[in-house]
Amino acid sequence: MSKKQDPKRKAQLNEKARTESFRFQVMWEKSQRMPEMPDETLNAELNVLCEKGLAEEMFTLRDIVEGVRKELGYQTEAGKGSLEGTIVPFLLGITTTCPNLDQPNNSLARTENIQLPLQVVLYYDNEIRNRVVDWVKARYEKVTTRLGQPILKRPNMVIEFKRVVKS
Secondary structure, eight states: OEEEHHHHHHHHHHHHHHHHHHHHHHHHHHHHHHSSSSSSHHHHHHHHHHHHTTTHHHHHHHHHHHIIIIIIIOOOTTTTTTTTTHHHHTTSOOOOOOOOSSSSSOOOTTTGGOSSSEEEEEEEETTTHHHHHHHHHHOEEEEEEETTEEEEEEESEEEEEEEEOOO
C-alpha cells in the first residue's frame, strides 16, 4: 500500500467508525425513549443523515444543546426550531417535542430535502440568547453573523441562533 493511500484509507475508516457510533447511539436512545417506534421510520432518517455526512454535525448540535442546558441551565424553546418533529434530533436530545409517529416530520428522511450545508435554527428566549451565543463562541470557531443573526458554520451544517420574544 502506498503512502498516499494510507491516509485516505485511515480517513475512510474514521468516517465509518463515526457513522457506526452515530447509528449505535441513536438506536440505543430509541430503545430507551421510544421502543415502540418502528425501526423503518428511524432508519429512513438515519440513512439520509449518514449518506449526507451529517453524523458528526448532529453530534456537535447535540453537544451544543446539551452543554448549554447543563452549564447555563437554558433549554431551546419547545416547539420551535427547524428540526422539530424529526426523530433523530429528538432521540439525541436536540429537540424536546416528541415526534408524532403517525405523521412524523420527514424533512430529514428524504435525500432531496437536504441541501448542504444543512440550515438549522435553534430558538432561545430573548433574555438568554446572547449568553448562549457567548457560550458557543468560547467553544467553537467560525461563529459569525448572517443578516444580523449569530451563526456557527460547520463543514456540513450552519446553526443559526434566533431569539424568541415573549409577550
